[in-house]
Amino acid sequence: KEAPVGEGPMGIAISNLEERKYPWWKAPFLGTLEAFRLSGMMFFEIGKILGKLVTFQPITVEVAGPLGIAQVTGGAVKFGAMAVLQLVGLLSLNLAVINILPFPALDGGRLLFVGIEAVTGKKIKPHWERWTHQVGMAILLALIVLVTINDILRIFHP
Numbered sequence: 001k002e003a004p005v006g007e008g009p010m011g012i013a014i015s016n017l018e019e020r021k022y023p024w025w026k027a028p029f030l031g032t033l034e035a036f037r038l039s040g041m042m043f044f045e046i047g048k049i050l051g052k053l054v055t056f057q058p059i060t061v062e063v064a065g066p067l068g069i070a071q072v073t074g075g076a077v078k079f080g081a082m083a084v085l086q087l088v089g090l091l092s093l094n095l096a097v098i099n100i101l102p103f104p105a106l107d108g109g110r111l112l113f114v115g116i117e118a119v120t121g122k123k124i125k126p127h128w129e130r131w132t133h134q135v136g137m138a139i140l141l142a143l144i145v146l147v148t149i150n151d152i153l154r155i156f157h158p
Contacts, residue, residue: 019082035093042097065144067151104136 022030052058064072069091076083102112113129 038090038093039097042094046097046101063147063150065147065151067148067155071151071155103140104132105134105140106136109133109136 073084073087076087099106100108100111102108109132113124113132117123
């Protein structure tokens with residue numbers, strides 16, 4: 001299956017970067033706006049994936065694990081240090097967005113428990129929270145294994 005125009009197989013593409021110079025006082029503001037724009041796009045895409053999971057539709061987005069990220073990083077190196085820095089920033093932002101999702105074992109899962117306790121006024125029993133986070137961690141580890149297997153298959157069977 002071919003990737004969409006302008007995108008690589010994982011939904012991103014490495015291309016020539018246009019370097020823009022901004023005044024020192026403007027750059028942090030514009031960088032923050034760009035981070036929020038990218039975060040919004042990531043939440044939107046994650047929402048689309050979750051919607052497809054709930055409705056049992058096939059997921060067409062390819063997810064990359066450590067091996068896929070290493071491949072993309074190798075491609076970014078060919079474009080220079082700025083491309084690598086941009087990729088590192090994008091990966092960091094992506095990790096932050098995923099970590100805040102309300103899923104057990106992630107920080108967002110803990111925030112969900114804190115929110116439930118704040119709304120209900122009752123403390124959730126520690127063993128229930130621990131069990132929930134353990135199940136969440138098991139699911140995440142299984143997902144990591146599946147994504148890594150997918151990376152290996154993609155490398156050896158492009």
